Amino acid sequence: MDRKQMCVSNVKYKKPTVNESKRMGNLLKYLTYRESRDEKARQAGGRERWLDQGMGGSITEIADRCEAYQSEHVLMFSLVINPNVDLIRMVPPDEREAFVKQLTERTMNDFFDARGIDTGVEWSAVLHHRQTDGNEAPGQHNPHTHIVLPGTYYDADEGRRKPLYFSRNRSVDHIEMLHEVTQENMVELMDRYAGRDWEQRYDTLTTIREQQEQVAYIEEAHGHEPEIGAVWAGVRRTDEATSAVGVYGFFKNREGETALQFRPVMPNLDHEEAELLALQLKEQLREQRDQPEIETSAAVHPTLDL
Secondary structure (H helix, E strand, C coil): CCHHHCEEEEEEEECCCHHHHHHHHHHHHHHHHEEECCEECCCCCCHHHEEEEECCCCHHHHHHHHHHCCCCCCCEEEEEEEECHHHHCCCCHHHHHHHHHHHHHHHHHHHHHHCCCCCCCCEEEEEEEEECCCCCCCCCEEEEEEEEEECEEEECCCCEEEECCCCECCCCEHHHHHHHHHHHHHHHHHHHHHCCCHHHHHHHHHHHHHHHHCHHHHCCCCEEECCCEEEEEEEEECCCCCEEEEEEEEEECCCCCEEEEEEEEEEEECHHHHHHHHHHHHHHHHHHHHCCCCCCCCCCCCCCCC
């Protein structure tokens, strides 16, 4: 697999202004009491929710330390470490939280070691258990961490705090360094939690999905919907145990570009059952296509009449 797809790790920051300080407070509340915009936290908010590595274990403590440790240009940094959902599904459900926490701790330690910051940098992190909201495979378990860092770090040699930077230029690229460190730790943890054949299994999953998409290129459209255009009934492999039945069509992606995508109608089926139901959906779409006078339901989610 392309190891750049193993995990998303990104960095943002807030400036030391009155408005940004208010936004920081709102962000910390969101991180503490929510799993996502649509989901409340699964456990009580506060100290027990935060992994405290020097920045505090509550909204007040973290906000106070961000204020105390700010630099001239940075009030706080926020990082997200978000493992690939298809890889997470290979990890046993009761071990996923430990997996993501270890990934976070190891990545933070290794990243600052690689930068030569021997004393490390204070940070606190919160683990979110959100459900994916993507159109192709919604509702998948997507555990990830949000990490809060200060604008400065303590330099033991100089005996003072110095500004913390995330530079990205010709001489040094800290963002790329963070990605590489995250990928290295993902590989080691996947070997331990999912077995050393995880990459081969992922490539097999990707190959099957590519084969399933071919229905849109080798068959005449099974149906045509006013707001979508041509659609094809089909199956999309979710993981090694389950598949979804639905329709393929050319939809706009998040970048606003039209691309072949899948829209599930029935998820969480075993592979054989999904194949059989896809044949039924194919016939229904063809009947609707050939009998335009029959009023059809919403195009994106055709109804399987079983």
